[in-house]
Amino acid sequence: MRSSCLIVVLVLCSQLAIAQNQKTDWELLLRSIPSPERQREYMQRLSARPHHVGSAYDKDNAQWLLSTFKQWGLNARIESFDVLFPTPKERVVELIEPNKFTATLEEPAFTVDITSGQRVDQLPTYNAYSVDGDVAAPLVYVNYGIPEDYDQLERMGISVKGCIVIARYGAAWRGIKPKLAAEKGAIGCLIYSDPKEDGYYHGDVFPDGPWRPKDGVQRGSVMDMPLYPGDPLTPGVGATADAKRIPLKDAKTITRIPVLPISYADAQPLLAALNGPVAPEHWRGALPITYKIGPGNAKVHLKIKSKWDSKTINDVIVTIPGSLYPDEWIIRGNHHDAWVNGAMDPGSGLAAEMEELRALSELLKKGWKPKRTIVYCAWDGEEEGLLGSTEWAETHAAELKQKAVVYINSDAIGRGFIGMSGSHSLEKFINGVARDIEDPEKKISVWKRSQLQRISSAQSPEERSEVRTRPDLRIGALGSGSDYTSFLDHLGVSSLDIGYGGEDGGGIYHSIYDDFYWFTHFADTEFAYGRALAQTVGTAVIRLADADIVPYQFSNFAETVGRYVSELKKQLEAMQNQIKERNQEITEGVFSATSDPKHPLVPPATEEVPPYLNFAPLDNAVDALSRSADHYDKAAERISQAFVPPSQEALKAINGKLMLTERALTHAEGLPGRPWFKHLVYAPGAYTGYGVKTLPGVREAIELKRWKEAEKEIVRVATALQNEANIIESVARDLDAQPTK
Numbered sequence: 001m002r003s004s005c006l007i008v009v010l011v012l013c014s015q016l017a018i019a020q021n022q023k024t025d026w027e028l029l030l031r032s033i034p035s036p037e038r039q040r041e042y043m044q045r046l047s048a049r050p051h052h053v054g055s056a057y058d059k060d061n062a063q064w065l066l067s068t069f070k071q072w073g074l075n076a077r078i079e080s081f082d083v084l085f086p087t088p089k090e091r092v093v094e095l096i097e098p099n100k101f102t103a104t105l106e107e108p109a110f111t112v113d114i115t116s117g118q119r120v121d122q123l124p125t126y127n128a129y130s131v132d133g134d135v136a137a138p139l140v141y142v143n144y145g146i147p148e149d150y151d152q153l154e155r156m157g158i159s160v161k162g163c164i165v166i167a168r169y170g171a172a173w174r175g176i177k178p179k180l181a182a183e184k185g186a187i188g189c190l191i192y193s194d195p196k197e198d199g200y201y202h203g204d205v206f207p208d209g210p211w212r213p214k215d216g217v218q219r220g221s222v223m224d225m226p227l228y229p230g231d232p233l234t235p236g237v238g239a240t241a242d243a244k245r246i247p248l249k250d251a252k253t254i255t256r257i258p259v260l261p262i263s264y265a266d267a268q269p270l271l272a273a274l275n276g277p278v279a280p281e282h283w284r285g286a287l288p289i290t291y292k293i294g295p296g297n298a299k300v301h302l303k304i305k306s307k308w309d310s311k312t313i314n315d316v317i318v319t320i321p322g323s324l325y326p327d328e329w330i331i332r333g334n335h336h337d338a339w340v341n342g343a344m345d346p347g348s349g350l351a352a353e354m355e356e357l358r359a360l361s362e363l364l365k366k367g368w369k370p371k372r373t374i375v376y377c378a379w380d381g382e383e384e385g386l387l388g389s390t391e392w393a394e395t396h397a398a399e400l401k402q403k404a405v406v407y408i409n410s411d412a413i414g415r416g417f418i419g420m421s422g423s424h425s426l427e428k429f430i431n432g433v434a435r436d437i438e439d440p441e442k443k444i445s446v447w448k449r450s451q452l453q454r455i456s457s458a459q460s461p462e463e464r465s466e467v468r469t470r471p472d473l474r475i476g477a478l479g480s481g482s483d484y485t486s487f488l489d490h491l492g493v494s495s496l497d498i499g500y501g502g503e504d505g506g507g508i509y510h511s512i513y514d515d516f517y518w519f520t521h522f523a524d525t526e527f528a529y530g531r532a533l534a535q536t537v538g539t540a541v542i543r544l545a546d547a548d549i550v551p552y553q554f555s556n557f558a559e560t561v562g563r564y565v566s567e568l569k570k571q572l573e574a575m576q577n578q579i580k581e582r583n584q585e586i587t588e589g590v591f592s593a594t595s596d597p598k599h600p601l602v603p604p605a606t607e608e609v610p611p612y613l614n615f616a617p618l619d620n621a622v623d624a625l626s627r628s629a630d631h632y633d634k635a636a637e638r639i640s641q642a643f644v645p646p647s648q649e650a651l652k653a654i655n656g657k658l659m660l661t662e663r664a665l666t667h668a669e670g671l672p673g674r675p676w677f678k679h680l681v682y683a684p685g686a687y688t689g690y691g692v693k694t695l696p697g698v699r700e701a702i703e704l705k706r707w708k709e710a711e712k713e714i715v716r717v718a719t720a721l722q723n724e725a726n727i728i729e730s731v732a733r734d735l736d737a738q739p740t741k
């Protein structure tokens with residue numbers, strides 16, 4: 001009896017151990033599967049020909065992805081949409097006065113780089129969704145063409161009204177440049193790649209090195225994505241065959257003035273022809289010329305005419321049904337379309353995503369049954385304006401709002417440090433994942449490596465000490481620039497964007513030179529970080545799919561929002577002090593006394609000092625959020641140590657509530673002036689493009705000095721945060737009510 005009892009106990013113990021081990025084993029097994037060699041093969045296949053939206057090879061890649069996923073035994077399908085996609089018929093940039101010069105607008109092939117010679121399939125260099133136009137006007141150099149640059153021009157007494165502006169790439173998303181230029185009265189816009197940003201200033205140029213050669217051009221979309229991304233003709237709804245489309249003339253995301261990107265070989269003669277004042281020091285690039293601003297007698301002719309066709313895009317979607325909670329979805333995506341051959345962008349991220357999926361398919365064959373449904377997506381049309389992900393998210397909006405737990409994105413990657421951005425309710429979770437992934441170069445965890453790197457680059461002793469002592473590394477907030485945008489900003493699905501990089505530079509972004517030759521000579525040449533990405537995101541997907549309770553955590557979120565509120569207060573105070581000081585200097589005559597008569601500056605006008613704003617509703621909301629987050633942490637901790645786990649029914653109810661927490665941060669009416677963007681905590685800035693604005697309604701109202709709007713937005717954000725706190729509190733109470741013995 002005793003001995004048999006002991007045997008029973010031993011058997012039970014060993015079964016428990018197997019169960020425990022097995023849980024870990026799935027993860028370990030998953031991380032052992034991704035293969036660098038396979039990622040190399042996928043990239044070579046995917047980038048063998050140009051594959052922009054609507055091209056034959058774009059479709060071919062989608063079909064190949066579909067059949068590959070099916071071969072792995074997965075349930076895969078293609079979902080198609082019809083979107084507006086302009087391609088140029090005519091492009092002209094020429095200097096017509098004081099001397100003649102015609103821009104080549106061509107990227108030459110290099111013999112060592114075979115795919116760079118696939119001329120017939122390559123999209124010409126252009127900015128998609130530029131309006132058609134044919135203009136001739138004086139040229140003005142506007143540096144990066146961001147708001148501060150126009151403030152500087154105003155001080156110098158220079159207007160761009162009726163002019164064509166030339167801006168260099170950098171400092172903000174490219175679409176902001178023509179948008180702002182048009183608002184300032186310009187009639188055309190050129191954007192060029194200065195060697196200071198991604199050319200010879202940094203190192204050898206392609207094909208001797210990774211940097212942008214003189215004729216390399218950065219293509220890219222200039223659609224006004226901060227207004228709404230996706231098909232310009234179907235805002236807010238999926239671009240299905242029968243969708244109601246608005247007329248092209250009503251599409252607000254097409255630029256108001258014509259815009260073309262050019263190389264620095266084409267830009268140099270234009271810039272050299274400028275006269276007028278010498279550009280301020282921080283406006284100067286790395287070309288061997290004196291940078292001047294104009295306008296003078298340098299006159300430019302710019303013409304662009306496009307075919308405004310509808311093209312079919314093909315998203316490849318894989319579904320792995322959940323065994324316990326099929327209506328809770330973990331969604332994972334990376335795009336498959338490219339501007340040209342796209343080895344780095346998007347091949348490096350997509351090859352990793354494929355290896356994750358193959359690893360998951362191996363696990364399924366060995367008997368793994370994920371509790372939640374897993375949806376893997378290879379998006380089409382990302383480059384042109386997040387077309388594939390936006391149209392899919394809009395088409396399935398109602399279902400996604402019900403079922404989506406998390407969306408995880410990746411895009412182009414390189415060698416180096418882990419990059420983690422996203423919803424702060426996932427900060428603790430993704431830190432946990434990063435602790436378990438080994439860095440392929442340093443053989444320490446990618447988390448540790450990132451922490452040490454942050455110590456070395458910290459800007460202050462306080463920051464350094466925080467990096468050393470805070471349990472979690474801070475993750476960045478998401479703006480826009482990749483396919484998470486619709487999930488997070490439009491639908492309120494908690495999202496993450498994960499990547500690696502920071503060690504290699506390069507200047508082939510969106511050019512014909514972003515190809516297999518470049519990547520395998522100058523980037524993650526061993527595909528070691530491609531493997532690390534597959535291990536990282538694969539681990540995250542498994543944990544999210546199998547966790548009993550969805551692993552959101554709210555105290556990091558509450559603390560982060562508290563920081564955002566302090567930032568806003570400081571920003572307002574800084575504006576008040578700055579305007580007070582400037583007004584005083586104007587009265588004292590500082591500006592007229594210091595202006596050099598030979599290089600006169602226009603004195604600024606006096607301005608009303610910004611009023612004090614009532615931040616109390618936000619302070620109270622952050623307080624409530626912190627309290628409920630604390631309560632939730634304690635309740636979740638008790639459950640995690642419980643002897644008897646909650647019933648499946650109880651878990652379903654708890655997770656159902658948790659899934660609503662990110663949704664509670666959205667508002668049906670969206671942000672002021674851009675109703676598509678519904679998240680009240682994260683959004684791309686209206687004038688930064690990719691760059692994030694946190695608490696965007698309040699922050700942008702303050703920046704634009706709209707004080708009434710700021711007060712209104714403070715209340716709206718505070719209400720959303722209070723609602724969030726109420727949900728968290730209610731889940732914490734549900735957890736408290738669970739028996740644990």
Ligand SMILES: [Zn+2]
Pocket residue numbers: 335345346382411412
């Ligand atoms: Zn990309």
